[in-house]
Structures are given as structure tokens and as C-alpha cells.
Amino acid sequence: MQTTLIRLDHLPACERFDFWWEAVGQSVVSVDAASAHAADFWAEMTAVDLGLIQISRVRSASFEARRTTRRIRQSDPEFYQLNYTVTGRSGLEQQGRQCALNAGDFTLYDTSRPFHAWSAATPSQPPHGIVVQFPHRAIPLPTGTVERLLSQPIPGRTGVNGLLAGLLMRLAGPRPAPAPPTTTILELITGLLADHAGVAKPGDIPLIKVQAFIEEHLPDSGLSPTSIAQAHHMSLRNLQRLFERHGLTAATWIRDRRLARARRDLTDPRCDTLAVRSIGARWGFQNDAHFSRTFRAAYGVSPGAYRTGVREGSTLTP
Incomplete structure (x- = not known):
């Protein structure tokens, strides 16, 4: 488990916006970004590398980000990203579907397809979210099932979803908790997606365990x-x-x-x-x-x- 903290305090205000999105491109995925706060942008990221999975906890000023076809041609890691909104409001558009997200909501998107994401502060809290990144093939669900879940709000406060949200908060918190086996996180993600799709959780979890062993x-x-x-x-x-x-x-x-x-x-x-x-x-x-x-x-x-x-x-x- 490797944890990296990225902050902007040491940079002049005029350099922070460009530096931030360069860092996002290296740690998460490259996008074209805009913000009404570009001149005085602030943000911080805690990135936790677990091998097959990367977890990034982000606080920032409001922004818009677009993953374009050009960006995908430059680099396509073939990842899914599961976003969890902690505070503020956010939204996503992909595959012709648009969803608005409030605190406590998950949504899934695909880095191999164009998307438009945005975040905004509420009157009392800035945007704050967690992104979990993992390869397409790390989830033992049919591709068609997963694609139907792209850009849909998934409640994250109860059951397996709430358990996953709490685990992510601890792993990428100010004092990161010891990481469980990667298989545990992938099983929770699989359960969340299977439940929301209304399909049975696959019994082929041994494949996840083998993939996690390979990653290590x-x-x-x-x-x-x-x-x-x-x-x-x-x-x-x-x-x-x-x-x-x-x-x-x-x-x-x-x-x-x-x-x-x-x-x-x-x-x-x-x-x-x-x-x-x-x-x-x-x-x-x-x-x-x-x-x-x-x-x-x-x-x-x-x-x-x-x-x-x-x-x-x-x-x-x-």
C-alpha cells in the first residue's frame, strides 16, 4: 500500500490550476478541465495505490472535466471508475445518460468512453469525493450488465454500499487505515453493482482472488x-x-x-x-x-x- 498526498500550497496561485490537472492526469486519468476558480484554484488529493485498485480522495474548488476522444487516443488504461460523493454536489454524463449526485451517492463510469463530469459546492461544504479505479476485467460481471450501470446514481448509505463507502473513507482518510485484501474491496464493488443491476452476485469470486495474487x-x-x-x-x-x-x-x-x-x-x-x-x-x-x-x-x-x-x-x- 503506497499513499501519496498532492497539495498546491507551495505553488503561486497562477500555477495551481495547470499543475493540479497535470497531477490528476498522472494519478487518475487525463481530462480537459475548466473552473470559475481557475485564477485562485485550490485542491488536495490523497491517492492510495493498492496494485489492482487505486483509491483517490479529492477535495477541491468547483470544476468541470471532460474526457474526450482525443484524450482517450493519447492514453486508454481501460479502467472503470467508481465515484463516491462525500460532500457538495456532482454530476456525470456518459453514454447519453446524465445523473446528478448528492452526498452519499456512487456512480460508475468508463475511462475508455468520453464523459463530462462536474462538481459544485453547497452553501456550507466544498466538493469532496472519492474515486476508485480498477481494470475493466477485474469485475466478474458481464460487460453488458456493467454498461447499463454507467452514469446512474447508486445510493451509498446502506447495506453493502454503506459498508464500501465507510471502508473507502477509512482507507483514504487523514490517517489511512490498514488496507484489507484487494479481493475484499473488489467483492464489495461487485456486490454493489450486482445489487443495483438486479442480478445475482457471481459465484466466480476465486478469479478476483487469483487476479489480486497476480497483482501482488x-x-x-x-x-x-x-x-x-x-x-x-x-x-x-x-x-x-x-x-x-x-x-x-x-x-x-x-x-x-x-x-x-x-x-x-x-x-x-x-x-x-x-x-x-x-x-x-x-x-x-x-x-x-x-x-x-x-x-x-x-x-x-x-x-x-x-x-x-x-x-x-x-x-x-x-
């Missing part, structure tokens, strides 16, 4: 379907069947998660002192040539060219 061991170059099966006391064939039910393979999942983590590091200024080959090695790629070939096959450019393109603002299409 990505740096291990010896991670393989065989080692994963052994760690979970199942046969290799049963492991493969677990993934096949979702149109996946264990080897592909390992590769894609390693690439996603490496790509994030390539765009992170905090990793600028690391050589490209070092970033590949830290996520389990055995050598520089293998990392470069695999990255190019996935994203169409070498890791070094990708890092340079992001720095120069080029449009890179995975």
Missing part, C-alpha cells in the same frame, strides 16, 4: 500460470478454465497487467530517473529486448518512444 507478484519474473496454480492449490487446467470463463488466459492477464504498470511508470515524473530497462525489470520483464518487443506489440511504439511522446504531448494510440 508482478515484479517476480518467475510468476507464471504454473506457479499461480500451485500457490492456489489447483491444477493448471482448472486455473485456465477459471480465466477462460471470462474470455481470458492467465498468461495474457499477467502480461497486460505488467504492461499497464510499466506504462504508468513511463508517464510518472517520479520515475524519470529510472532507465526504461529498469522500469521493465521492476515489473517482471526478464530483459530489455523482451520488454521492448512486448510493449511495442501492445502499443505500437517502443517504451522509450512512448515516454518521449507523453512528455511532448504527442497522440499515441495503443
